[in-house]
Amino acid sequence: MVKKRDELSQDYQWDLTTIFETDQLFEKELSQVLAELDEAKGLAGTLVDSAENLLRITELELALMQRVEKLYVYASMKHDQDTTVSIYQAYQAKVSALYAKFSESFAFYEPEFMSLSQEKFAQFNIDKPKLQAYGHFFQQLFEKKAHVLSNAEEILLAGASEIFGAGAETFEILDNSDIIFPKVKDDQGVATTLTHGNYMTFMESANREVRQSAYQAMYQVYQQYQHTYAKTLQTNVKVHNFTAKTRHYQSAREAALSNNHVPESVYDTLVDTVNEHLPLLHRYIKLRADILGLDEVKMYDVYAPLSQLEYKFTYDEAVLKTQETLAVFGPDYLERVTRSFNEKWIDVHENKGKRSGAYSGGSYDTNPFMLLNWQDTLDNLFTLVHEMGHSMHSSFTRDHQPYVYGDYSIFLAEIASTTNENILTETLLNEVSDVKTRFAILNHFLDGFRGTVYRQTQFAEFEHAIHEADAAGIVLTSEYLNQLYADLNEKYYGLSAKHNPEIQYEWARIPHFYYNYYVFQYATGFAAASALAEKIVNGNEQDKARYLEYLKAGSSDYPLDVIAKAGVDMTSKTYLADAFKLFEKRLIELEKIVEKGEQI
Template sequence: MADVKQLPTRDEVPVSLTWDLTAIFLDEAAWEQAYVRVETELTQFDQYHQHLGDGPEQLLAATQALLSVWQHLERIDVYASLLQEQDTSNQAAQGLAARADDLVARAGSALAWFEPEVLTINEDQLRDWLAAPDLAVYQHFFADINRARQHTLPADQESLLSGASDIFNASAKTFGVLDNADLTFPVVRDEEGHEVQLSQGVYGVLLQSTDRSVRAAAFKQLFRVYQQFQNTFASTLSSTIKTHNFTAKVHHYDSARAAALAKNNIPETVYETLVDQVNDHLSLLHRYVSLRKRILGVDHLHAYDLYTPITRTAPLTYTYTTAQKEALAALSVMGPDYVSHVQAAFDQRWIDVVETKGKRSGAFSSGAYDTNPYILLNWQDNLEELFTLVHEMGHSIHSYYTRHNQPYQYGDYAIFVAEIASTTNENTLTQYLLDHHQDPATRAFVLNHYLDGFKGTVFRQTQFAEFEHWLHQEDAAGHPLTAQRLTEYYGALNQRYYGPELTPDPEIAYEWARIPHFYYNYYVFQYATGFAAASTLSQGITSQQPGALERYLTFLKAGNSQYPLSVMKTAGVDMTKPDYLVAAFNVFEQRLNELEAILG
């Protein structure tokens, strides 16, 4: 076993390929100082309690104090979180993260009286106060609070629930530690016959291998581990679902879905329209699966055959260095100002690049109002990683524009629009590659990648959304979410989505156990709606439609100054109607037609 390829430890990675967290806090002592400051602010905040209705001056002072606490606290929390994510086995980092979580819970409890007390102010009186110049900038902030009037509990009850947030999140945290730090995956062989330690990142690469035996072995070995812990994962997931349903019920929502979507003022019809449209277009996915089976030349198409390029060769591969150059070129259509911030991300160490031992799997963009918008990657030299880079860069530049154009109270953006910026970049990269490569083999590879991306983002995430909604409905009806029931339902749902040409694999039925997004409370559907909306936005920008880029940059700068659907209408996409979804499926079909023609 001495020649088994192991992941490097963090201290073996060049500093230039790690993010610079000293830009947040120089050291742990500075973090401690900020921690104490927030604790002090929390003790002082109670002076405003039961005085918000005294007049506009008191309301203004309390609002500014509230936002100050959260602004300083976010910086503390982000630092601890990123420190832990770069090495989930680091005990010291775990300690900081736990303390940050505790402070967040204490702050939530100490500040929980604010919104209920605002709602005791007469609406007409509040409207008059907000007309004053000093409070006018908070009008949308208070309008959002007022919108939840019928779902806000008395202050003492909200405080009690906020204080228990750390407890409510315990099962999700347990899943994260188990999935990222404690699971031990077996050793498998790569295409060259080398033994490699299986990990989440390595699995993603091996599943794209053109060697079917490599794909099959990685697939079976990975899911053997999840199957071994199926009851534990069913327990953590079931507890999380129960939390979602409980908090929705006590806040007088009809369902957990209604509560989750209400946070962004999204009607449930947007969710339902997505599911309906995807189901109406499943024939396109079945057709693509059938093409994949035919081109791969297999008698039985398995789940581990769904990710390898059907062109069998990869004419486009990228090291991290070449990927930086390609990303800058592809995103140049966004204009020089946008590109300058992408360059800053590369030059100023916003990105943690290399997969290391104990590092959180996957990729994400994270940060606070006063920090850089950091990116975590687990780099592998392939086209998919280039797409991941521009995807996360879309998040980070969205964050940069928002934070530099909005005050703190609007300096973030709703989850609903978050995936739009990232997938606009993905769609833009696809068009760039198609514009710059006329060779049929390369075009086929890019088209295959696009279709796979659409499959994974629109079809697969909607499949996840259906499963997630079923989980909440089953728990609300009092049905136990056992590992057996989860596995049976997920396996049948997966088969319905991919169609009769896919051979049912018993392992894929356990996929529910490894999806972290099921713990995020109705998050996944937004990947699908975001990708579809991004398709429309990207087409406008890459074809240089008049005003398209300006509208898009305005969208990136809007933050939470408006509700998400209003922001999207300003950008040119009405997401209350199915048109944007139909348009996206039309692009999918056109590119599927071209791939079929190229492959004969």
């Protein structure tokens, strides 16, 4: 049975008192920020009256945003650690409203700034040299000029932000708090309640009956609620399309990618290149069938362990392995990793009501916390190393950039995390020579590549298709979504949709479809990380130094320029082609082991 939170050791819980020592201090700060936001509304109409006003109001807006983010982190993480606690449900609702109020209070900022001519702005920089510290920030604003609306229209959109988020919020509550999964028998024959946290443990069982039972039980629930999930997803897609159209973008994708200054061609290149290499995935699926002795692979077999080796890590063992692996980055990086464990940045174990999955989070003024739902698996070791990459990226950025540039774009985020994963793979392969262990590691890498590059690109195709469908007036019913998803899954895996009927409902359980063109960045990030990991493991000190500079850069430059300085050109398909070469190289090694029968 999943434990209640108060039954878990506090040694393995994150310490959110470092943000606010008590709930009362959170509430006091919330009240103060709300009052100051009310006062900020009175600044409307004065932003570009003088250089002094532009500097003062810009710094006020950033300072209040900094405080809002800190409030949000506390409330959201308190909520995530146990989504059934009503007070933190209320806190999360309050900080969501706070974001809306902030947007409303400063809705005047961008329209008024856009009225500023380049000539007058240049004079302002002479009159007030401190403005030059915000040069890249202002440059990005000028580039959005065609997409900023009038002051009145911006106020309306800001005021509607809570409503716009209703689809995603409803999905989250439904999926994490209200949905109850049935009990299924585990490997020992014990009836265990299925959860988001333990589902993958069932799917990685060596017992095919256990896998099939958990798989069918999971999707039976999503089939039951498919119409509700279709409505929440459709609502979210409509918000994206409406907002993009209102802001004069050609599509929701263009709007989403423009935030990171990423051309849509990067997205299309990813999808096209992955589709070109689908035969490699089909080859790997066939190899899985041969190893498992199956005439026909089902979707509940794609996570089945190919290795009989018990290659597991307790959390405490994973802590040591993480420190050992990431020491390659040098003493500064390792010191921060060690602090993350000693200073309780990590919430480790699953508990009743806890948000599923894993993430790294925090704000400029907090520790870069990590949420896990730990299981003693090799996959969870990779998850820890992955989230550590995010947190180290945050730590370096916040220590080397002012608040205005103290975050990094989503496009760059997945590169730091998956570079760590690639280095862990290299480390483990370099450590072992016995065939059985190498087989297990190669299997994990290939599964990870499949799950990150192939699977996330499949998601990206689906996400773009449903946005285009809605824009074309097609109603996103569950029937439409089921058919679209089943067809894509068949194309990617080469497995018959007819013989795998449950997979058509998988779209309903993917939270990333609510993140607005996020998922493709997992795939581009993993591919770029392959190149960077090669430089770090086999390169020189300059390669490591350039990588650390990327971690420190934050948002002080455009994402593609930041990563180019680290040595990867993401406007080209070369980095993707190189990633598939690595996939094929390790697939060939696995095939040779199987051919000799040495994996048994």
